[in-house]
Amino acid sequence: MAKSQQTFSKVEKEKKRLKKREDKRKKMEARKLERQENGTSGIEFAYVDYNGNLVDTPPDPSQKVEIEIEDIAISIPKTLESEREAFNPVRIGVVNFFDTSKGFGFIIDSENQEKYFTHVSGLIDEITEGNKVSFELEKGQRGMNAVKVKLEK
Secondary structure (H helix, E strand, C coil): CCCCCHHHHHHHHHHHHHHHHHHHHHHHHHHHHHHHHCCCCCCCCCCCCECCEEECCCCCHHHCCCEEEEHHCCCCCCCCCHHHHHCCCEEEEEEEEEECCEEEEEEEECCCECCCCEEEEEEEECCCCCCEEEEEEEEEECCCEEEEEECCC
C-alpha cells in the first residue's frame, strides 16, 4: 500500500488557512451588520471649509463666494513700471583689487558693500584698483560674479 502524500504539517497549515478565511468573513459580516444598525452605508465624507481645513459637516451655502472667470490669473503677474525702475541690473562699485597678470579682481558694490569677483573676460574697459565702475551680476561657480564691467566717469 502506498503512503498518503499529505503530512501532518500540511494538514495543519490547511486548517489554519481555512480558519483565517472564516474569521475574515465573520468580521466582514459583523461590520456590515453594524453599518445597518447605525444607519450608515458606504464611505464617510470629508468636506473642505473656506479656510482649507477638513471638516465632517458640509459647508454653509450662505458663505459661498462667486468668482468671475476673468479674475483668475494663470500667468506671471505684470510688473508695474515703478517696480521695473526699482530693479536696475546695472550696479555701481569701486575696484578693490585687480591683478592684470592673472586676469582677475574684486569689486565692492557701493550700495550693499558686497565684494564680487570679476574676470578679465567680463571686462569691457580696462580697469585698475580704485576705479569707479558700473557692472552687472551673473551667477558663477562660487557665487555672484561681476560682468560687463565699464569705467564710470
